[in-house]
Amino acid sequence: MGGDADTVEDLLSRLRAGGQRVTTARRAVLAEIVAAGSVHLTADDMARRIGAEHPDIHLSTIYRTLDALADAGIVAVARFRDEPVTYHLTDDVHHHAVCTTCGATLVLEPDVLDPVRRRLLRDHGFVADPHHLTIGGTCARCARDA
Amino acid sequence: MGGDADTVEDLLSRLRAGGQRVTTARRAVLAEIVAAGSVHLTADDMARRIGAEHPDIHLSTIYRTLDALADAGIVAVARFRDEPVTYHLTDDVHHHAVCTTCGATLVLEPDVLDPVRRRLLRDHGFVADPHHLTIGGTCARCARDA
DNA sequence: CTTGATGCAAATGGTTTGCATGTTT
């Protein structure tokens, strides 16, 4: 399923290497993100899930933790449509194609962007590192029905 | 400079065709969007600019106008980093490459995405119509300095 | 004249922050 070899403890040690402390909240947040796999969680989603086990972990702590994890380059931020911001592991690079008619979502391998990357490098010297793009369009089913 | 032949009155007649009314506020908003060209404006930007001439046009009206224009397919919504939502003409298709180090922005012609579109069509039957993608990476200058 | 658009003020909702306290190192 992709480079999902990341364990919570691995990631925590990356945090620690960055001079940050390891706490229950941070472990819990990372556990949720790892468990979610390619499903995208909002801060609130995490708060609700973590709350079952740790009712004392406050939403603001989750935001602060996500900030720290983002600073450390461990998680990346993504926006879907108008929904709240979501977070996912930086190591889990992929893109989405979203059907603007029915909302269906396709997960795309990162290499679909390779031609674009080559062109940006050639034409502009720009080293593209696209994470989590969302490409709109019409899915096969909706295109057929049109 | 792209298909910038859209005049405010052209666009207004599209609005009218959609059963919407044409008002001073709507004319003013469209005028700003057209004038801005490929610069992206937030609702607040427009409020400030329009306010010089029409101090009575309220920010909430601008939001409602932008909603109407978006429903009519005349303007499209785009998000930059964490900044507020920006609006641009739907006819003005382009993409961006943003340097995650220095924030520099490159405007990309729509055809840079063509290889991706072809691949999505071939592999998934997905008819991509990407508007205003933002591709992260490192610009030439920052890559050199690294 | 009728319906839809606007101004204003107040509500909303996600996210951030100040501060005192608890925890990691």
Next chain:
DNA sequence: AAACATGCAAACCATTTGCATCAAG
């Protein structure tokens, strides 16, 4: 012990909404 993370409540900011009034058709 010192520095940093947390809980809580309050602040923030972009955006939305209710309602009475005004203007476009």
